[in-house]
Amino acid sequence: MSPNSTMAPGLLETTTEVTQVATKDLKNTLKPTGNTLNYVPGRTTVKKHDETYKYEDLRPRFPDITWPALTPVEYHDKGLLGDANFKNLLSSATDVFDYNPKVGTEIHGVDLANLTDLQKNDLARLIATRGVVFFRDQKNFGVDEQRALGKYFGELHSHATTAMPRREGLEDVHVVFTGENSPDLRALFTPTFLWHSDVSFIPIDSCTKKCC
Structure with missing residues (x-):
């Protein structure tokens, strides 16, 4: 672990033997008879927004901006x-x-x-x-x-590598957004990988042995 990184606690995954099932048969395997809602665990349908989406100003953007060098806080x-x-x-x-x-x-x-x-x-x-x-x-x-x-x-943290809202002045707001054209990445990563925090960007000289 680098001295300027922080790690959040994650879930411990256990290994379980499962029967191999073809991808096309997975939904039918998990879906019980009479499941008229087409529910599949971990695969909730992404809600689509129309033109009246009231949080349009909070949709993500990636502006080309820079900030002053960090100083101890x-x-x-x-x-x-x-x-x-x-x-x-x-x-x-x-x-x-x-x-x-x-x-x-x-x-x-x-x-x-x-x-x-x-x-x-x-x-x-x-x-x-x-x-x-x-x-x-x-x-x-x-x-x-x-x-x-x-x-x-x-002091609020401005994330250096992820999206911020379209509205000006909210550069310290981290946007987590799933929209109409967002890919479904849940099948590519485990839950323990998707839930983590490893970006602190604090000056190394302000980090003590207690926090590292």
Whole structure:
């Protein structure tokens, strides 16, 4: 691993013996009798968008731009300011539960677009504790509100090799988009390969033994 790379945790794949099936017969093999929805595991049909697609300004683009050389960024962990019992964040929650003992929590009733600083600190601490936190049914939480929330925790990262939105001023937004003409790459890569992070681009002299 290079000193300026970070790796995200991945799933461990187990080896299982399977009977070889011709590609043309795979769909019929996996599809149970009476499956009128034509469901095949891992092969969800990509939804096509017409000319009224309301997020046209967020479709991907690859502009020819350059940024100044990176410099060390001062960072302050907001989670250190959070309450140990997350009392501020959960004060308006209507439900909260863990997916399993080690990782994953879902919270209902919390409006991410209108968090106080105390609630944001609790959120940082909860994410550090649980790894990932889900908030469903968010209202008025578009890309601008998401960027504003992210900026509270630190400087936003501009990815150097992937797409950004068509709208100007969103160069620090990473676009993940599957459209009408996007190839289906799921058959070419394993799930553990598709879900990863290995681009940090931090200056080597700012990396300590603790993070490497």
